[in-house]
Amino acid sequence: MGVPLYQAKAELFRTLGHPVRIRVLELLQAGPRPVRDLLADIDVEPSNLSQQLGVLRRAGLVSSARTGSSVVYTLSTPAVADLLAAGRRILSAVLTDRDELLVQIDAERQQS
Structure with missing residues (x-):
């Protein structure tokens, strides 16, 4: 048996429970953004942003694609x-x- 819906919702909201993740999602509403642009708009260390992007990606809220030497994120x-x-x-x-x-x-x- 799978995870109950209420538990899956709780996990979704836990994922949203970090200010950097919310800010990333807000910025991505305008369209796909490379990591360097996200870093310019969010005052965090690159490693912290990378960690938060990973959480969002694993939760299925964002997707990423490599374009040349850049990684571009978009809302899923x-x-x-x-x-x-x-x-x-x-x-x-x-x-x-x-x-x-x-x-x-x-x-x-x-x-x-």
Whole structure:
């Protein structure tokens, strides 16, 4: 018997649980990028970026191809960009709710 779906989802979200990996995925939404371009846009050591790219590749979220002396990465499916967009929408809703709550708290504090 294979891995239960909920466990596979949990592993996917664990994979997304690193800021460098999220940043890589965000950058790749614009299209394929060679490693040197990713390094220029992300302030990490080359070995750290290589490790994070490996995690993303093993999870199936990115694919890579050698072009001359460069390795170029791309999102493995447009659904990865959809997932990032869903994350932005969720954060926006959550943060908006928190902002509204803070306004209410401040208003109550001023009335006291």
